[in-house]
Amino acid sequence: MTAAARIDELIAIDALLTDEERTWRDRARGFVREHVLPTIADDYEQARFRVELAHELGDGGFLGMHLSGFGCAGAGAVAYGLVCHELEFGDSGVRTFASVQGSLAMSAIRKHGSDEQRWKWLPGMAAGETIGCFALTEPQGGSDPAAMTTTARREGDGWVLDGRKRWIGLASVADVAIVWAKVVDGSDASEPGSSAAAAAPPAAAAAAAGGSAVRGFIVPTSTPGFTATPIAGKLSMRASVQCDVVLDGVRVAADALLPGASGLSGPFSCLNEARYGIVWGALGAARACLEAALDRSVSREVFGRPIGGYQLTQAKVADLVVEYQKGMLLALHLGRLKEAGRLAPAQISTGKLNSVREALRIAHECRTILGGDGITAEFPVMRHAANLESVRTYEGTDEIHQLVIGRALTGLNAF
Missing domain, CATH: 2.40.110.10 (Butyryl-CoA Dehydrogenase, subunit A, domain 2)
Known part of the structure; x- marks a missing residue:
């Protein structure tokens, strides 16, 4: 059984998803395997952004998928979150592209534009023809x-x-x-x-x-x-x-x-869409690190047996997967609240703060399981750890989200 299968079996989140949500997730997972993973290590090393991803993401229906009408798919919040999760499993930059295009630029036009503006821009943006x-x-x-x-x-x-x-x-x-x-x-x-x-x-x-x-x-x-x-x-x-x-x-x-x-309510309404996607996306990066570390723990031997057979390693992977599982359950809960129209900004801040903070912790600890090889491009862990430092900063730093949550808890504005 692969590391991915072990994680999925332990968490068993599939039981909480609809058939449509699983279909979107599986489509995004296949997209990442075909269009992202074969080139991402070299793209990252060469600092190369592949513009053709726009058309490929558009063909998959992923751009502005949570919006309705004007060429957009009209998918649910959980389906959109799962797609963000899979895209960031490939690389934070890919999920960022989908977020900037769909959750920010397209959302601004869909939420705040006239019908004339929507028909002029959104169909081409959903197709990836217009960036x-x-x-x-x-x-x-x-x-x-x-x-x-x-x-x-x-x-x-x-x-x-x-x-x-x-x-x-x-x-x-x-x-x-x-x-x-x-x-x-x-x-x-x-x-x-x-x-x-x-x-x-x-x-x-x-x-x-x-x-x-x-x-x-x-x-x-x-x-x-x-x-x-x-x-x-x-x-x-x-x-x-x-x-x-x-x-x-x-x-x-x-x-x-x-x-x-x-x-400022105009741009903030769009930022909250992007922050919601990060709640799921950052955990996709964490899952990529976990899978790499778990696979390595059963294939690499030291002192005569796999490192996964030692108590210290098992304690690490157990703690990390528990945090990942908690983050996924929180993301799913927030997604259901969003679908019900009851998701508050402070709740989005809770998810963004937790997901990114725990994803970074998972990436750093997984690197230790990989040993010295963990700093090489052979494994995705250092790439994800570096990317997550950006994800931690944009769409609100840790400190900003702590203040948003603190204001909700105390009723006092500390900004």
């Missing part, structure tokens, strides 16, 4: 988006965007960017005559009228003044691409404004 990115984080700090300095001002019938963004996934290969900016100079995002004003809900229009609301814009990356430069020297997420973005007098038409988003 999107989500430009929120700025150089001075990602944990305080309220302090963003990127601005949007009205000019004639359109808008002009200026500012800088950093750590923007996919930006250099994207066809379209969802850019978040503060409306300035007394500009009114809901003034009469704007196509956005007609579609904006009253609350959003009122919030925009003050001239400082955060608004989202759909910006083709070919627009003059938009520049994306891949960040070099990364020791993590090497098979993925993250960029510095400069917006220098980027002019867009009035219909570039996302009419349904005003204030």
Whole structure:
């Protein structure tokens, strides 16, 4: 029996899944074996991002799969989580691609866009024919988006965007960017005559009228003044691409404004979608490490017998699989809450904090079971451990999620 089968048998999570959920999981597992695992070690070493993954993921139906209509699959939250789990078993960069495309860029358009915007962009994005990115984080700090300095001002019938963004996934290969900016100079995002004003809900229009609301814009990356430069020297997420973005007098038409988003609740609603995917995804990386360590524990002999036959090794794998199992059960519980429409932001923070923290612990301990060989590309453990340091940081650091949970428990805001 393989390590994967031993883990699955001990956890027995299949009994808690529907046939449709298992089908999605198995499809994603096959995708990773065919399209990711054969090349990922070399891709990582060469710092190479394979753009063709967009079409391949689109063909699998994985992009924006949790969204409904406009070419999206309309799958359930648990099915989406299981796919994130399998994609990150391959590499965090692959799951990140699906998250940036589906949970961030596509979700922003689906949640906050007009029907015209949805029909224009979402079918191509779901198919992987159009790549999107989500430009929120700025150089001075990602944990305080309220302090963003990127601005949007009205000019004639359109808008002009200026500012800088950093750590923007996919930006250099994207066809379209969802850019978040503060409306300035007394500009009114809901003034009469704007196509956005007609579609904006009253609350959003009122919030925009003050001239400082955060608004989202759909910006083709070919627009003059938009520049994306891949960040070099990364020791993590090497098979993925993250960029510095400069917006220098980027002019867009009035219909570039996302009419349904005003204030930080707009981007945060998308971030929560991505954070939910991480709850499952990080545990996929952990499972890859566990499988490698368990297989090695029965094949590598020291002092005359397999290292898995020693009590210290068995104590390690037992503790690690217990933590993995607890994380999977929490992810499943959160998925069922999400499907019922009852998942709260603090609960998502609980899952993200736990999954990433425990996945890192699992990766580090699995490396010790592999011995010196564990630092080589022959095994995926060091690659996953390095990637998880990025996953720990983006979509909210440990500290941010601790503060979100602490606020829910105490009723006091410590930000």
